[in-house]
Amino acid sequence: MEKEDILDIPIEKLGFSSNFRRACDTMNVSTLNDITSVLPEQLINKKGFSYSWLGELSAYLDKKGLLHLLQRP
DSSP states (O other): OOOOOOOOGGGTTTTHHHHHHHHHHHHHOOOHHHHHHHHHHHHHSSTOOHHHHHHHHHHHEEEOOGGGGOOOO
C-alpha cells in the first residue's frame, strides 16, 4: 500500500482513539484526505477541533511519514 492510499481509508479503520473518531464526526470528516485537504486555519476553526485531537493526528501522520501534509501548501 502506498503512503497516500491511507488518506482515503475511513478514519474508523485506522486505529485512532474513540475521542479522535468522535471529534472527526463532529468536524464532518471521514478520511485523512478530508483533514489534509483544508488549510490549517480552517481545520482549527472547525467545531470539534482540539489540540489533543491535533496531537493524535500529528503523531499518526509522523509515524506514517506524512506529517508534511499538515503544512500549508
